[in-house]
Amino acid sequence: MTAEQPLLKVSNLSRFYGGRIGCLDVSFDLWPGEVLAIVGESGSGKTTLLNCVSSRLQAQAGRVEYRMRDGRLRALSDMGEAERRFLMRTDWGFVHQNPADGLRMTVSAGANVGERLMAVGARHYGHIRETAVDWLQRVEINTDRVDDPPRAFSGGMRQRLQIARNLVTAPRLVFMDEPTGGLDVSVQARLLDLLRGLVSDLGLAVILVTHDLAVARLLSHRMMVMKDGRVIEAGLTDRVLDDPREPYTQLLVSSILQV
Amino acid sequence: MSTPLVVSEVRKSFTMHLRGGLVLPVVDNVSFSLKAGECAVLGGPSGVGKSSILKMLYGNYAIDAGQILIEHAGGFVDLATASPRAVIDIRRATLGYVSQFLRTLPRVAAIDVVAEPLIARGEAAETARDKAAELLSRLNLPEALWRLPPATFSGGEQQRVNIARGFITDHRILLLDEPTASLDAVNRAVVVEMIEARKQAGTALLGIFHDDDVRARVADRIIDVSAFSARKDAAA
Numbered sequence: 001m002t003a004e005q006p007l008l009k010v011s012n013l014s015r016f017y018g019g020r021i022g023c024l025d026v027s028f029d030l031w032p033g034e035v036l037a038i039v040g041e042s043g044s045g046k047t048t049l050l051n052c053v054s055s056r057l058q059a060q061a062g063r064v065e066y067r068m069r070d071g072r073l074r075a076l077s078d079m080g081e082a083e084r085r086f087l088m089r090t091d092w093g094f095v096h097q098n099p100a101d102g103l104r105m106t107v108s109a110g111a112n113v114g115e116r117l118m119a120v121g122a123r124h125y126g127h128i129r130e131t132a133v134d135w136l137q138r139v140e141i142n143t144d145r146v147d148d149p150p151r152a153f154s155g156g157m158r159q160r161l162q163i164a165r166n167l168v169t170a171p172r173l174v175f176m177d178e179p180t181g182g183l184d185v186s187v188q189a190r191l192l193d194l195l196r197g198l199v200s201d202l203g204l205a206v207i208l209v210t211h212d213l214a215v216a217r218l219l220s221h222r223m224m225v226m227k228d229g230r231v232i233e234a235g236l237t238d239r240v241l242d243d244p245r246e247p248y249t250q251l252l253v254s255s256i257l258q259v
Numbered sequence: 260m261s262t263p264l265v266v267s268e269v270r271k272s273f274t275m276h277l278r279g280g281l282v283l284p285v286v287d288n289v290s291f292s293l294k295a296g297e298c299a300v301l302g303g304p305s306g307v308g309k310s311s312i313l314k315m316l317y318g319n320y321a322i323d324a325g326q327i328l329i330e331h332a333g334g335f336v337d338l339a340t341a342s343p344r345a346v347i348d349i350r351r352a353t354l355g356y357v358s359q360f361l362r363t364l365p366r367v368a369a370i371d372v373v374a375e376p377l378i379a380r381g382e383a384a385e386t387a388r389d390k391a392a393e394l395l396s397r398l399n400l401p402e403a404l405w406r407l408p409p410a411t412f413s414g415g416e417q418q419r420v421n422i423a424r425g426f427i428t429d430h431r432i433l434l435l436d437e438p439t440a441s442l443d444a445v446n447r448a449v450v451v452e453m454i455e456a457r458k459q460a461g462t463a464l465l466g467i468f469h470d471d472d473v474r475a476r477v478a479d480r481i482i483d484v485s486a487f488s489a490r491k492d493a494a495a
Binding site: 031034189190192193196200218221222235236237238239242243245246247250251254 | 273274275276277314317318319320321343344346347364365366367379
């Protein structure tokens with residue numbers, strides 16, 4: 001094993017909504033290139049956890065630390081707002097279930113991708129456009145659509161554009177909230193295959209929230225199962241799915257429809 | 260001669276929480292070791308726990324007790340207590356597995372399914388694909404199929420993709436779950452030759468073979484799983 005260190009350290013993270021638990025006392029490490037799936041049914045706290053880790057939502061207890069590009073581990077709570085925002089725009093990505101939440105629907109596809117590049121200081125128009133076109137090709141969007149707004153795109157194309165927009169700055173950590181939710185099965189298969197290829201080619205670390213165990217099996221190395229805001233089972237994805245230990249995990253796995 | 264796999268006193272049961280906590284014992288006190296360059300075959304009637312043992316050794320099943328020691332990266336690692344990250348590293352570098360059924364991925368071509376484990380070990384995509392092509396042609400998979408995703412292939416064609424994927428790397432330990440079950444005689448003979456070549460190269464192999472002829476040709480010894488079966492106690 002290499003002397004690599006974790007990219008992200010989450011310790012005892014909790015978030016409450018009034019008296020109700022959002023997520024409770026969650027701890028895990030994430031390593032470079034590792035894909036971690038968070039599964040559970042609606043209301044189990046997986047999106048709350050994702051939002052707390054990605055600092056889109058304030059946790060009430062616990063700590064999130066991230067290894068910066070200079071190798072230092074920094075607590076996100078010690079960073080200023082501007083520094084945190086810069087991190088989110090450059091070294092992190094966030095793929096929303098609904099592409100409209102992650103895209104600007106009224107500007108062109110090319111501008112959606114170019115905008116993230118400008119956030120890291122790119123100014124040369126020709127270069128930005130060239131990179132944007134290159135990324136549209138990587139996510140299998142025809143380059144003659146570069147000037148069209150995402151509003152004119154199908155659901156699957158919008159999702160692929162959102163992925164391009166996130167990956168153009170070469171982030172090291174990407175958060176995904178049900179990235180294939182709400183898509184037709186054939187569109188979903190294409191997107192899964194694309195994501196799988198990009199994640200391994202780019203060596204991305206990913207935290208993937210999904211209620212779809214087949215998606216988790218295909219994309220993730222490791223899995224955490226959540227129920228009522230708590231992580232009730234965690235381990236190698238194959239192990240959790242082939243030999244679930246907890247009653248609730250057994251229920252989830254036994255509920256998968258066979259085709 | 261080195262011993263890259265040592266299994267000692269392994270116990271496994273399933274607790275079925277949806278069936279009122281019913282406990283199904285599978286095996287108990289499983290102990291054996293595997294030497295470099297030998298092929299051991301798990302024997303015993305169906306349902307005795309042979310496939311379960313392979314799944315435990317690959318980390319798909321957790322175990323209740325015991326150790327599964329694997330020689331990896333210059334030392335021994337206990338797979339039973341290793342972190343998920345360590346298990347993935349062991350699978351990438353040391354421990355290979357040819358499962359009975361291919362888990363197909365949408366849109367990924369057969370040749371890329373085969374090349375993937377080699378690319379994961381840092382081999383250039385082009386070299387890995389060349390080697391994949393060589394294996395697929397040795398296993399007589401028609402070239403017209405190489406660029407297609409294996410989802411629509413016949414059982415025997417999928418199995419040959421699976422075998423090629425398992426044999427493309429030089430993992431020191433290789434687990435084989437009925438790799439010849441849906442193959443014709445010609446391809447069974449190819450697989451037997453491939454197993455023999457791996458033995459010569461010093462790989463430790465552990466397999467399940469229901470075909471008597473194949474088993475007789477590859478097995479250096481039979482490990483009788485009935486001796487470990489916990490199910491007879493459950494029935495008593």
